[in-house]
Amino acid sequence: MARSPSSSVQAAREALAARLREIRLDAGLTAREIALRAGWHPSKSSRIENAVTPPSDADIRAWCNICGADEQAADLIAASRSAESMYVEWKRLQRTGLRRLQESYVPLFKRTRTFRIYCSNVVPGLLQTPAYATALLSEITAFREAPNDVAEAVAARMDRSRVLREGDHRFAILVEEAVLRYRMGNAEVMAGQLGHLLSIMSLPAVSLGVVPFSAERGMWPLETFSIYDAEQAQVELLTAAVTVTAPSEVAQYAKAFSRAADLAVYGTHARALIADAIAALG
Structure with missing residues (x-):
């Protein structure tokens, strides 16, 4: 391990x-x-x-x-x-609110050519709708007792998401099927978010895979992490953000991503799982 x-x-x-x-x-x-x-x-x-x-x-x-x-x-x-x-508590990162934290990622996003993103709990930030992001960031603000600048943070997150459509970037994104089922916000919010995932899949720079519940696991579900080129990985823990730069450890996250990617379904099969999740909202 x-x-x-x-x-x-x-x-x-x-x-x-x-x-x-x-x-x-x-x-x-x-x-x-x-x-x-x-x-x-x-x-x-x-x-x-x-x-x-x-x-x-x-x-x-x-x-x-x-x-x-x-x-x-x-x-x-x-x-x-x-x-x-390398190890920074979210409490410290978010002590002035969430907007500045969202904006702090912009330089990294602009210089990164290849993004590998794995999420086991929520929809990745780059793929979130304003309503879903509002629900999520509101809960984070309340839980961490951070200053409430949710509206500004959501706007900054949406602005940051333009990287999906601009510049020479490639995105390999994996989510566990549970992400499609965990309700962040009400049914309407989730339906809008899942519908947005279907539209995002058509972007030429984006590969979105879903690891289905039925997959015979060759890689256990992990904490959410992102790999920026081959230079660094960021791991999201409950209490802190961990930036991994040691080549051997970045390689471990790349290996884990590859293993999870082998379990995922794409295209028509991924769309079917998303459609099933929408239907389950009632």
Whole structure:
């Protein structure tokens, strides 16, 4: 089974800790001497070296200065910030509301040529109707007690969805059949959303597959994730967004996507499942 999606974060923290330890050893100092000279608690240096306590920018500058390695501080600070940005709590991302979060994805979407998106719980954001997005984002806002800017966030999400029809992009999108059945909003909202999926399937840049309930599973249902080219994957957890950049882990998500794609149905068969879901709304 794949490792936790947060393992990229821990690996990056451990790599930074190892570099700091090497700098200390090259300077001929002990961890306790670093702490004493920096005015820290005696155990702080050890916690930093063991990737237990993430160092602040000031900690890294002090460490490098004490070890006579000031020239390395900038690179180490950049590495530290990169590691900390891999795992970001939704509460932090959404503290000013949801609109800015929607807009923050625009540069990534514009530069990505190939999108691979897998959703096991809700319709992917790029394929949502305004009514479905309103229902979903309203629930997210209430659950996370975020500022209520749902109308603005929905508008930003719809604007972001223009990437489906503009530019040189390709979209391979997979949803579990359960996504067609989970009601987000009332029956009218769901009927409109499912009908929209049928129309989206005609776009030349979009391949939409549905993994049916009847599939003999070769890949178990996973958390929602997106792969942007072969550069990074983003995994959506209940509490946080995890950005995976380690090539070996991005490759695992690509492998999982491929396995799920093999289980999916497309074209006429996918349309039939969507039509069945519409009919079940009554």
